[in-house]
Amino acid sequence: MRLYNTLGREFAELRTRDEGKIGMYVCGATVQSAPHLGHGRSAVVFDVIRRYLEWLGFEVTYVRNVTDVDDKIIAAALDEGVSTDTIVERAYTAFDEAHRRLGVREPTVEPWATHHIDEMLELIGQLLDTGHAYAVGGDVYFSIRSYPAYGRLSRHDPSDLRSGARVDPDDRKKDPLDFALWKAAKPGEPSWDAPWGAGRPGWHIECSAMARKYLGVGFDIHAGGHDLIFPHHENEIAQSEAATGEPFANYWLHNGMMNLEGEKMSKSTGHVIDLLEALDIHRPTAVRLVYLRTHYRKPLDFSEGGLFDAEAALDRLWGFRRRTPEPVEDAPDEEMISRFQTAMDEDFDVAGGLGVLFDLVREGNRRLDDTEDAGALVAAYDEIVGVLGLGEETSDLEDLGLKIAEIAAKYGVPSGSIGDLLETRDRARSERNWAASDGIRDDLGSIGIVVEDAPDGSRWHRG
RNA sequence: GGCGACGUGGCCGAGUGGCCAGGCAAGGGUCUGCAAAACCCUCUACCCGGGUUCGAUUCCCGGCGUCGCCUCCA
Numbered sequence: 001m002r003l004y005n006t007l008g009r010e011f012a013e014l015r016t017r018d019e020g021k022i023g024m025y026v027c028g029a030t031v032q033s034a035p036h037l038g039h040g041r042s043a044v045v046f047d048v049i050r051r052y053l054e055w056l057g058f059e060v061t062y063v064r065n066v067t068d069v070d071d072k073i074i075a076a077a078l079d080e081g082v083s084t085d086t087i088v089e090r091a092y093t094a095f096d097e098a099h100r101r102l103g104v105r106e107p108t109v110e111p112w113a114t115h116h117i118d119e120m121l122e123l124i125g126q127l128l129d130t131g132h133a134y135a136v137g138g139d140v141y142f143s144i145r146s147y148p149a150y151g152r153l154s155r156h157d158p159s160d161l162r163s164g165a166r167v168d169p170d171d172r173k174k175d176p177l178d179f180a181l182w183k184a185a186k187p188g189e190p191s192w193d194a195p196w197g198a199g200r201p202g203w204h205i206e207c208s209a210m211a212r213k214y215l216g217v218g219f220d221i222h223a224g225g226h227d228l229i230f231p232h233h234e235n236e237i238a239q240s241e242a243a244t245g246e247p248f249a250n251y252w253l254h255n256g257m258m259n260l261e262g263e264k265m266s267k268s269t270g271h272v273i274d275l276l277e278a279l280d281i282h283r284p285t286a287v288r289l290v291y292l293r294t295h296y297r298k299p300l301d302f303s304e305g306g307l308f309d310a311e312a313a314l315d316r317l318w319g320f321r322r323r324t325p326e327p328v329e330d331a332p333d334e335e336m337i338s339r340f341q342t343a344m345d346e347d348f349d350v351a352g353g354l355g356v357l358f359d360l361v362r363e364g365n366r367r368l369d370d371t372e373d374a375g376a377l378v379a380a381y382d383e384i385v386g387v388l389g390l391g392e393e394t395s396d397l398e399d400l401g402l403k404i405a406e407i408a409a410k411y412g413v414p415s416g417s418i419g420d421l422l423e424t425r426d427r428a429r430s431e432r433n434w435a436a437s438d439g440i441r442d443d444l445g446s447i448g449i450v451v452e453d454a455p456d457g458s459r460w461h462r463g
Numbered sequence: 464g465g466c467g468a469c470g471u472g473g474c475c476g477a478g479u480g481g482c483c484a485g486g487c488a489a490g491g492g493u494c495u496g497c498a499a500a501a502c503c504c505u506c507u508a509c510c511c512g513g514g515u516u517c518g519a520u521u522c523c524c525g526g527c528g529u530c531g532c533c534u535c536c537a
Contacts (some may be wrong), residue, residue, distance in 0.1 A: 009467085027535085027537070029537080030535085030536080030537095032535095036537090038537050039471055039537050040537090041537070042537035046537095060511075070535080071535070072535065072536090148515090154466075154532080155465095156465080156466065156532090156533070157465075158464085160533085161465085161533070203535080222532075224537065225536075225537030226468090226531075226532080226535055226537080227532070227535095227537065228536080228537070229465090229467095229532070230533065231533085232536090238474075249523060254537095255537065256468085256509080256529090256535080257531065257536095258537080259531095262529075262530075263530085264531065265536095265537090266535095266536060267536055268534095268535060268536060269536095289486095290475095293477090293485095293486080294473075294475085294476070294477095295477075297468085298468080298469075299503060299530065299531070301475095301530095303474090305477085306474090306475060306487090307537085308487085309474080309475065309486070309487045309488085310475095310486085310487085312486080312487055312488090313485095313486050313487065316486080316487095316500095319501080320501090322500095323500090323501085339487080343478095346478095349476090349477070349478085350477095351477045351484095351485080351486095352477050352478070352484075353477095353487085354476095354485070354486080355476095355477065355478090355484050355485040356484090356485085358484095358486065359483095359484085359485075360484050362501095362502085366501085366502060368501080368502065369494090369501060369502055372511055409523090432496070434496065434497070437496095437497095437499070438496095440499095441499095442498095445498095450500095451498090452498085452499050453495085453497095453498080453499080453500090454499095454501090455494090457496090
């Protein structure tokens with residue numbers, strides 16, 4: 001398969017370091033505040049990439065870090081008069097909840113920055129020893145002049161950057177572009193002991209240290225948001241490669257930003273939609289589908305309308321699957337699978353893959369309408385939907401139990417189960433008792449259960 | 464100023480040098496006690512101007528427009 005490598009800005013055939021295995025590092029959350037829709041996109045998009053690679057047969061080690069020490073966290077704690085732990089815990093819980101509801105699979109490893117201070121100290125030590133870093137009054141900076149390839153990923157020329165008005169010069173730095181590997185401890189801030197003085201790590205060093213620990217040198221895929229290309233990923237590369245003299249990661253994948261009314265969603269500007277709130281209002285899978293309909297590298301403009309659109313599309317998918325009882329024994333339809341793979345093999349063209357899925361659904365529905373066998377198509381559906389994580393959530397009816405019992409009582413159905421209600425309704429229908437049959441359907445409809453009649457019997461699902 | 468992305472039918476959104484994306488919405492039809500679903504049909508687009516080509520939405524050049532990064536940010 002081919003993928004687009006930000007490093008070099010070109011499509012490249014995927015060649016793994018170790019045969020059949022893929023090491024993948026995704027820059028996860030800075031657990032500083034509640035996640036917004038943009039965070040969800042990144043999590044979902046790389047979740048699908050990971051699922052697809054596994055579906056191809058690779059053994060994927062998927063590492064997604066948690067940044068639990070940084071300026072913003074400290075600022076938030078100070079602001080609210082609580083500990084940084086409180087901020088971190090609250091935000092992490094929210095991210096975790098959002099991931100779960102979006103169907104994002106758990107990473108193989110989820111390393112926290114503060115649990116890897118030793119690894120960072122070791123890396124910083126190496127950089128100091130080899131002259132790639134220098135300590136000034138408790139701070140340690142990476143010297144970008146010691147790493148000639150600086151700017152290769154983001155295609156920035158250091159001299160252009162230097163002349164940029166936004167770089168704030170600091171007399172203690174040898175070069176205005178040098179960045180902090182270690183920040184000297186300040187009163188009231190979390191800090192750890194280090195040979196060059198107590199302090200806390202800079203932002204970039206954690207990813208270098210943790211990626212090296214869990215994936216080794218020259219691992220396969222490093223991913224994250226487009227906004228991380230510079231400076232975060234550029235700096236990761238510089239410090240990692242300066243320390244080891246070896247390539248850091250082979251393929252760099254970056255997801256496009258999420259826009260709101262044409263403008264980038266951003267925590268810092270408050271121009272955001274809270275992810276958990278969105279998931280309360282809409283079916284999580286519909287939110288997931290919104291993320292997946294646009295190619296992962298493109299900007300995605302969020303709109304309420306798009307979400308309703310996705311809900312309708314989902315109904316179409318699920319409506320097909322509901323027509324066939326659960327497990328299917330057949331082998332998946334080869335043509336559909338192969339078309340899906342062809343799309344996905346070209347830089348994860350999920351939108352193209354979805355096109356195949358909808359074609360499959362139309363053909364499957366057609367066959368079922370004509371009472372032909374659709375087993376192979378259903379099996380292919382399950383396979384594709386599994387890769388994309390778009391399966392219908394199995395919903396229990398616990399929350400509706402009381403209401404269902406009420407309706408059952410109203411129609412004299414003793415058990416209070418949906419199945420018995422529908423049986424009673426079937427009897428009413430065969431007796432042409434439309435008042436009762438429509439009444440049951442309407443009453444169930446009013447509590448969110450949709451009843452549909454088909455030639456081979458009635459089906460129900462949550463609306 | 465530097466680096467970069469994008470501009471497709473009512474909306475969303477893939478993709479391709481010559482032939483079909485797909486979804487949603489809309490209209491018509493089939494089926495049906497009604498409803499819903501499903502199926503069939505219709506709606507056939509590719510920012511503008513040049514160029515290359517037998518042929519360009521797709522390649523090249525120029526322009527216009529939108530957006531992103533260059534500062535913490537998925």
